[in-house]
Structures are given as structure tokens and as C-alpha cells.
Amino acid sequence: MNNIANHIFIIGMMGSGKSSIAPLLSSQINIPYIDTDRDLIEIMDAEIQDIFQTLTKQKFYDLESTYFLEHVKGKQHIYATGGGIILKQPNRTMLQNNGVTIFLETSINILYSRIISDHNSNRPLLFNKLNKDTLKEILIERKQHYIDCADIIINTDNKQLNTIVQEIIQSI
Numbered sequence: 748m749n750n751i752a753n754h755i756f757i758i759g760m761m762g763s764g765k766s767s768i769a770p771l772l773s774s775q776i777n778i779p780y781i782d783t784d785r786d787l788i789e790i791m792d793a794e795i796q797d798i799f800q801t802l803t804k805q806k807f808y809d810l811e812s813t814y815f816l817e818h819v820k821g822k823q824h825i826y827a828t829g830g831g832i833i834l835k836q837p838n839r840t841m842l843q844n845n846g847v848t849i850f851l852e853t854s855i856n857i858l859y860s861r862i863i864s865d866h867n868s869n870r871p872l873l874f875n876k877l878n879k880d881t882l883k884e885i886l887i888e889r890k891q892h893y894i895d896c897a898d899i900i901i902n903t904d905n906k907q908l909n910t911i912v913q914e915i916i917q918s919i
């Protein structure tokens with residue numbers, strides 16, 4: 748038996764709305780939330796794009812994993828995770844065994860249009876090759892992991908944020 752709190756994990760591709768949903772859900776159910784990307788930016792005092800460039804992508808995922816697996820030992824939180832959190836087996840085991848994991852499922856067309864219209868977007872995975880095919884390849888590679896980790900799958904296509912939050916509340 749472990750002593751890890753019963754967390755709420757929000758997973759899904761970049762652009763699926765994790766960082767927008769987590770604070771809304773948090774204010775409705777009174778559980779604090781964290782955004783792992785935002786925390787890593789603060790801790791490293793660098794943008795994710797810079798971390799990718801100076802340390803490499805794999806090192807970013809290592810850092811993310813170390814931070815995530817350590818943070819979950821603390822009190823109960825809602826986690827807005829980075830899209831790549833499901834790439835590492837220890838992260839997947841954590842997601843599967845220590846709370847409720849919600850996969851925000853979003854179609855490629857919608858992900859793509861959100862990402863290109865987000866001018867503040869800082870998404871190194873798509874840096875210099877922002878096209879639908881790249882995004883599609885990433886989704887194909889990851890989708891089964893998202894599904895395997897999820898207790899609840901919420902399709903977010905054409906839904907308002909509040910509708911998604913209500914769906915989550917009803918299903919947890």
C-alpha cells in the first residue's frame with residue numbers, strides 16, 4: 748500500500764485545454780491545482796522551448812517526470828500535465844494507480860486550429876514544423892497511452908470550457 752493522495756490528473760495532447768480546465772475545475776471543487784509546465788518554467792527559470800534547446804527533449808521529459816513523481820507524494824491536487832507525461836512508464840503507472848485520470852480527447856483539426864491561433868504558444872515539439880501531419884504523428888504515437896491511463900475520457904470538440912468542467916464533475 749502506498750500513501751499517495753487521491754489526485755485528479757488531466758492528460759491529453761497540447762492544445763486539448765488541460766491548462767484552462769484545471770483552474771476552473773479547481774475553483775469548483777476546491778482542490779488546488781498545479782500546472783506542471785508552468786512549475787518547470789519557474790523552477791528552471793527558462794521557457795520550455797529553451798529547455799528543449801539547451802538540454803534536449805529527452806532531458807525535459809526526465810525533468811518533468813522527476814518533478815511529477817516527487818510532487819504527487821504531497822497533498823491532493825488537480826494536475827494539468829504536459830502532453831508528453833504519458834511517454835514514461837513510471838508516469839503512466841502513477842496515473843493509473845493514484846487517483847482519477849481524465850483524458851481530454853480532441854480531434855486533430857481542432858487541436859491544430861487552436862495551436863496555430865495561439866500566438867503565445869511555446870510548443871517546441873512543433874517548432875519550425877507546425878503542420879497537421881506532425882501533430883497527427885504525435886497523436887498516433889501517444890493515443891493508446893492516453894487511453895490506457897484514463898479512467899474517464901471526455902471529448903472536448905466544440906464544447907465550452909464550462910461544459911467540459913461540468914462533465915468532469917459529473918463523472919468523477
Ligand code: S3P
Binds near residue numbers: 795869871872
Ligand atoms: C509537450 C507538451 C507541452 C510541454 C512540452 C512537451 C508534449 O505541454 O510539456 O512542450 O510533448 O506534448 P502542453 O501539453 O501543456 O502544451
